[in-house]
Amino acid sequence: MQNVNPSDLHAKMLEAIIQSSDEAISVVDEHGNGIMINPAYTRLTGLTREQVVGKPATADIYEGESMHLKVLKTKKPVRGVRMKVGPNRKDVIVNVAPIIVDGVLKGSVGVIHDVSEIQSLTEELQKARQIIRTLEAKYTFSDIIGSSEEMQLAIEKAKLGAKTPATVLLRGESGTGKELFAHAIHNESNRKYNKFIRVNCAAISESLLESELFGYEEGAFSGARRGGKRGLFEEANNGSIFLDEIGELSPETQAKLLRVLQENEIVRVGGTKAIPINVRVIAATNINLEKAMAEGKFREDLYYRINKLPIHIPPLRDRKDDIPLLVRHLLQKINQDYGRNVEGLTDAALRYLQQYHWPGNVRELENILGRAVIYMHFNETMIDVHHIPTLEAEINQQKKDELPMFIDLDGGNKIKLADMIEQFEAKIIHAALKKNKGNKTETARQLGISLRNLYYKIEKYNLANDSVQ
Template identity: 80%
Template structure:
């Protein structure tokens, strides 16, 4: 009798737990007949106890098959099945597990979750991740691709800078990877577990930049937030702040930045009280700071403060031997972005890319490879010359183009006709020299293979050994 009472108590406790749970729960017996639902289930589905208990497990389903019946048949749990339930066709995810007692199947228990709630949580997580990405450095020195001597020297200098508290100045053309270096320096420093704040000084107007960097006090200006606002330097306390395009700062903002570097403190806009901070400054510029200093646009004292550890990042044209490695690295990234599976490039394509001077540097290379993949058929997996957009490559040296092509100037003709006549003869000469190899001919002439085909057709150029 005592055992029976204990069983009753346990059963009542179990039912009380189910009834008080915030999870929507339904239980059926071994025949698939509903025996228990809880208030959370009613709230989610809109179905009352009378509509479910004593009814087949399909009674609550408006779209989809019963997972209770499936579990009873297979004796295996199911997870994450999407269906619609109740009169309002509520979109839910269903988890159902068998209830087995002493090896005997006694029924199944299901837990359902509102998909809209899951979507809201997913969106909230996505927003949180976006915020976190602005506060942390994503890249390390392993992400910097390059084996050239110039790049190796820049990386070694950056690693040296990461181990010191000194301000680092990254110098290089647009698209060379200055931000990549800034991330890597932060992640290799003893501040890597603290915030990394990125600021593009050219992207924020002069009027806003100062308050963004240094914050402001309540009432500092019309529309100022009650209680004031912390600036980015305060946000980056104990971490690093990356000031990109530092050459674009106004002289007034430069003076405030100098105070940060000299005194390790800031004063908010509209305030008088200095606020101590401990921030590592990583600056970057693609302009000539020395010229700016001579013209009075860059403060001399600031220049000497930020130029303690200058690191020159080489342009792509000075490290063309890195193009193959960079191209394969960028292809992986582009494959993910475009949902493609491009495996690599032909030797001719790599030679063609190497013949270009790359004024836009690595950023331009990524753009060109992306466009090349767009030009490919979906079943193609190797980038060839014909896929690559036209690049204004170097023309041949004079000694290589010094061949006997006669231009008839005796008869008066329009200049355009004479230019076309000369162009046709140059193409014919190059095709003969290269034994009809159009890929090599296009590369040497500095035009795309597609453009070469067009000109061959336009001028009706014929060569028996064409490839």
């Protein structure tokens, strides 16, 4: 077998590493002449091997002095120097270090980074920090307006949940007030004097979300803060963290969140040490998690961890009797924001609002009232129908869309087809549960549905208390 010189082998391995690196690298000898660049360097600068190798270290510079020559002169590394390189005048940041072998200077190696990429990441990080708000919980249950049976049931369940350490899952459409419930649950709990941290999982890029939630160690990635950074779970220790739109988490982040809930500990990005935490998790979603599980988009084990205390917040269209109370409450805030003194709505205006379907829920109602106040003259104190012109076309279209959904029954009564189907389904499930004396496994088998789906329908139709009666 032919003997291989170890030094030659090491040189080849080193060159292979440099050539395969995603970092843009250039190497010069002790005289300042280029001896090696890698493909990443060519992609970034637009300079080929022929234009750099064998040429002076200044050959690639469009603007600025050569850091290679400076390092060869001082034998000290330089970092974070900004300059322009190549025919495209690429704006870069340069780090250069001397190559010293057995005490002898043999050359220098430089790594350059695209400034535009760094700026883009910085802007994304700034945006993420604006989206992620750390604040004290400012709402209580007295701020949740609604006397309807559905809303009172949700409030009672939330108050019950506040007294336990269990994870709460707030379910409801966008604009129904899930964040208000999260604030109120924290303020009603024994954690109310500790931090309440809100995270919008849907509004932050996946690459940033993990490091923001769990923190990172020094050197975990380019630009990582010296000494590392605590994540939001660490910040919320002994307090509560509100994970809004939890259904939008990626499978990878779902797995890490599951570990937090199971082990009560986190591991920072780039780290190996488990850090114990004591955090109350309040999650919220406006998507159907059962459907997401069936499609493989949401982990089943995480679903059971966060679904210990589900609270369904009803949409505004299902509690239109609460509109007068909501209007009175929202107008107080709008008057303060706009410097007005609007006293309320006329009966006609209230009836007009109650005809609408409110797909945007309470958030949309606040928007409509704010626009109505803007349209009013300063001497007017009551909102009338003509101040709310935008709903008319939508109400008419809504009525038109709903016409095919009704069925005339004997006596002229009208019932929505969807409601009839749900009533029929609830009766079948109730009868099956009663027949099986509350045995849910056997009931699910007989009905040909999954046990998970049965539990969902029992809760949906409020059959838990009378399933065996």
